[in-house]
Each structure stands twice: as structure tokens, then as C-alpha cells.
Amino acid sequence: MTADALTRFTAAEQAAALAAGEISSRELTQAHLERIAAVDGAVHAFLDVDAAKALADADEADSRRRSSDESGEPLGELAGVPVAVKDLIVTHGQVTTAASRILEGWVPPYDATLVANLRAAHLPILGKTNLDEFAMGGSTEHSAFGRTANPWDLGRIPGGSSGGSAAAVGSFEAPVAVGTDTGGSIRQPAAVTGTVGVKPTYGTVSRFGVIAMASSLDTPGPMGRTVLDAALLHDVIASHDPLDSTSLVDAPRGMADVVREARAGRDLTDLRVGVIAELDGGEGYHAGVVDSFHSALELLEQAGARVETVSLPHLEYALDAYYLIMPAEASSNLARYDGMRYGLRVEPETGPITAETVMAATRGAGFGDEVKRRIILGTHVLSAGYYDAYYGSAQKVRTLIQRDFTSAWRRADVLVSPTAPVTAYRFGEKDDPLAMYKVDVTTIPANLAGVPGISLPSGLSDGLPVGFQVLAPQRADERLYRLGAVLEAALEEGWGGHLLDRAPELEVK
Numbered sequence: 001m002t003a004d005a006l007t008r009f010t011a012a013e014q015a016a017a018l019a020a021g022e023i024s025s026r027e028l029t030q031a032h033l034e035r036i037a038a039v040d041g042a043v044h045a046f047l048d049v050d051a052a053k054a055l056a057d058a059d060e061a062d063s064r065r066r067s068s069d070e071s072g073e074p075l076g077e078l079a080g081v082p083v084a085v086k087d088l089i090v091t092h093g094q095v096t097t098a099a100s101r102i103l104e105g106w107v108p109p110y111d112a113t114l115v116a117n118l119r120a121a122h123l124p125i126l127g128k129t130n131l132d133e134f135a136m137g138g139s140t141e142h143s144a145f146g147r148t149a150n151p152w153d154l155g156r157i158p159g160g161s162s163g164g165s166a167a168a169v170g171s172f173e174a175p176v177a178v179g180t181d182t183g184g185s186i187r188q189p190a191a192v193t194g195t196v197g198v199k200p201t202y203g204t205v206s207r208f209g210v211i212a213m214a215s216s217l218d219t220p221g222p223m224g225r226t227v228l229d230a231a232l233l234h235d236v237i238a239s240h241d242p243l244d245s246t247s248l249v250d251a252p253r254g255m256a257d258v259v260r261e262a263r264a265g266r267d268l269t270d271l272r273v274g275v276i277a278e279l280d281g282g283e284g285y286h287a288g289v290v291d292s293f294h295s296a297l298e299l300l301e302q303a304g305a306r307v308e309t310v311s312l313p314h315l316e317y318a319l320d321a322y323y324l325i326m327p328a329e330a331s332s333n334l335a336r337y338d339g340m341r342y343g344l345r346v347e348p349e350t351g352p353i354t355a356e357t358v359m360a361a362t363r364g365a366g367f368g369d370e371v372k373r374r375i376i377l378g379t380h381v382l383s384a385g386y387y388d389a390y391y392g393s394a395q396k397v398r399t400l401i402q403r404d405f406t407s408a409w410r411r412a413d414v415l416v417s418p419t420a421p422v423t424a425y426r427f428g429e430k431d432d433p434l435a436m437y438k439v440d441v442t443t444i445p446a447n448l449a450g451v452p453g454i455s456l457p458s459g460l461s462d463g464l465p466v467g468f469q470v471l472a473p474q475r476a477d478e479r480l481y482r483l484g485a486v487l488e489a490a491l492e493e494g495w496g497g498h499l500l501d502r503a504p505e506l507e508v509k
Helices: 003-008 011-019 025-043 051-071 113-120 163-170 187-193 227-237 255-265 287-302 313-336 355-366 369-381 387-408 433-442 444-449 477-495
Strands: 046-049 083-086 125-129 176-181 196-199 219-224 272-276 306-310 414-418 453-461 464-471
Touching: 003 025, 011 025, 011 227, 025 046, 025 051, 025 125, 046 163, 051 125, 083 113, 083 163, 113 125, 113 227, 125 163, 163 176, 163 187, 163 219, 176 196, 176 227, 187 196, 187 453, 187 464, 196 227, 196 477, 219 227, 227 255, 227 453, 227 477, 255 477, 272 287, 287 306, 287 414, 287 453, 287 464, 287 477, 313 369, 313 387, 313 433, 313 444, 369 387, 387 444, 414 477, 433 444, 453 477, 464 477
Parallel strands: 083 125, 083 176, 272 306, 272 414
Antiparallel strands: 046 125, 176 219, 196 219, 196 453, 414 464, 453 464
């Protein structure tokens, strides 16, 4: 079997081949490292690849498998399957930068909890993926170390901020990846790259070791090429963590079993699907996105789901509320980057060297324009005289949106919408920050409410991928996977395979 053929397997297929002894983790990891060497010069999904460490992890996984075969002790299903990790998540002994000059070269002395979970499950870490600096952006154009390209069209964005993770999966450089979702930063990149991305219920995947942008919104989650792949990774990274004060006890697990059962049965007769009226098309939506969404709804009805329209009346204020709450929290979280404790330190060229002047010089040199923009906005809305008018009002709107969701769950088991109103746009097309922010209109509500969401491919519009979004009540993540598995099976039956099979081939060196 060729290395290229190995990388085309889904994570579940790779896991099955490892379990059957048909391949080793070293062979599989080496195949992905070769794929990265061949195409990442064009895609730029990765900021750092440690091939020696990845192969050492693979050898350890192979050793564990041999020991497991002898002892009869089971290994996790994904043991030996390589993974990519967003460079917002700290990794012991490996550079973690948050795609910012202010952390350039920083090597953490510890692992994030979810990384520790990956290591415990014996997934070799291929490397760290690119992102918008400190996760502030929706296009991965705002990295201090260069933008990432969409594998479907190298002149277009891969979404953001987890664009590097999405592009790595979509270009077959990694079978699965971990991203973070603050306002749609897993789901939107998944939508525009033809991959699957999941924002779990807030608090079910630990944020310990995830560099904070907006603490009440940040949610790490899995990304893969199929719903099953995402579910398998979800089961690895979800856990209660006493190191995270927002971590929930009894995090939902067993998502892979839900997917397999749903694909086998293809039955949604007991599921009530609510179409969010406020997100079902309108100004700014591409016609192809709306058409793809409604075609997918027909497939759900054919599977027995009861589909009706549900209104969440306060969603019209969600975008405004989010872009007050998020910058406020970000400005507080980024205050720690002061040139005193770790990371970049820049001293002023003239004048006295004081804590204030060093901090100003360091932050001026270390932060990019988008980060500075959000720090300024966040500091303003938290300042005396403006706190109640802006930040306080935004939190009240957030409560209203949460109540809208609570009311909606009385009528629907899941809520659905397009993942993004548009397909991947060209680099530089949305040079106005407000234009970029508006792309988040469909994904932000889930973060404000703390509910889980999934995006899976639903088709193409003008040759570019379109995503279908499913939201569920808190802790009901299994509903996402159940509906996603049934819809994915129906779509692939019509396509004759996975959507990524229809992606143009990347030019290999």
C-alpha cells in the first residue's frame, strides 16, 4: 500500500488497519509526514512539525499495541492514528505561539489537558497548526507567520481561526485535528473546507492549557473528514478536569457508538428538527448555500425526521453582543503579555526603561493589527462610563438568547441552519473587519448559549464546499452525531463517496 493511499483513509479506516496488523503506526505517521512535506509548502497548514517526536510517539504506540496483544488489555480505538493540534493549545517541549510574534519561540513546560489525553490514548502528534493570531479572525489571514490556504482553491481562505487544522484534514496531511471554537472557529473552517468540525458542550473538553481568548466562549473540539472520525476524537479529548474551573462532571462520551448505530439504522422518525428562521437565508447568503441547506432538509425528512421552522427572536442581536463580550474578555486575558514574565520583550529605543514603556514597546511590536483592534475595543467597553452601556447590555442580550434556546428545545430536539452564509472567499476580499465579522452570524449563537454544534459537508456551491450546521441542548452532544451520521450517509450515497473525493488535486512537489 502506498503512502498516499494510506493518507486517503479515514481515521476510522486507519484505526481498523492498525488493529488488524496491516500497517504500523510508524508507517502511517511517516506517510502523513511525507504528505506534509509534499503539499504544505502550498497550503501552510502547519507552523511547526516535529517529525522525530511524531515518529517516536508512533513507535511507542506500536510497542503498546504489541503489549496489548500479549496481555489482552484493550487499547483505545485511535491508538497509533496521528493527529494535528492547533497552535493555541500548549504542548510540552514543542513550540506554542498562538500564531503571534509575542510568543514566538515559546516552549511550554507542560501539556494542555486535552493534549495529555491524546498522549494517553497514544495518538502521535504530527505538529502544530496555523491560526488567526490568538484565534482572533475568521480566515487564518491574521497569523503572524503567514496565511493558510484552502485546499479546494489555494487563492481562498480556509476559514478561521482553526483554518490550519481544517486545511490539514482537508488536504490529507492529517486524518484528524483539534481546533478551538469561540464564535464558530471550528465549524466555519470545517464548512468551507468540506470537513467535519464539532463544538462540544462548553465545559466538556478542558480548557486548561488552551491559551485563552474569551474564557466564557472558548471551546476546544475535534475535526475530521467524517462524522465518525470526529466522534472518535471527541471520545478521546472529552473529560472532566479539576484543573479547569468550568469543567463539567460526566462529560458526554460514547459518541462513536452513537454514529455507528445511527448509520446502521438510518432512522430519525423520533427526532424533531427545528429550522432556525432567523438563519435560513436572507441578505448576505449565497443562493447555493441556501439551496444546499434545503436539499439536506429533504434528506432528513426522507429519514423520518419531523422538520418545522423555529424562531429565536433575539438572534438579530447576537453578532453585536458577541463583538462586545468577546473583545472585553480578550483584552483582559491578553493583559498578561507584558514583556515581563515570558514571551517577547522589547525595550524602547529612546527614553526611560520602565515597566510601562517596556510593556508598550513589547505589545506594539508583538501584537498584530486584528489583536490590537480587539484589545482597544474590549478595553473601551470595560472602561468607566461605558461598562453598563456596552458590556452590561451585551450580557443581558446573551441571557435573552439563552432563553430563546431554552424555549426552542420545547419544540425541537435539534436546531439546524447553514454553517456559514457564504462559501470560502478570496484572500483580501473582506478587508473591512466588519465584513469578516458578519460571516460569523450563523455560528456565534451556539457559543453565547454554550450549546454544542456540528458542521458537516452538505454539497458544493460553484465548486466550493457548503456546510450544514446542527445544534443541540447542553450535554446532548449525541444528538449532533446521530443526525450528522444519518445525513452524511444519505449525502454520500448520492455523491457516490465523500465530498473530499471531489476536491481538486493539490500540486505535489
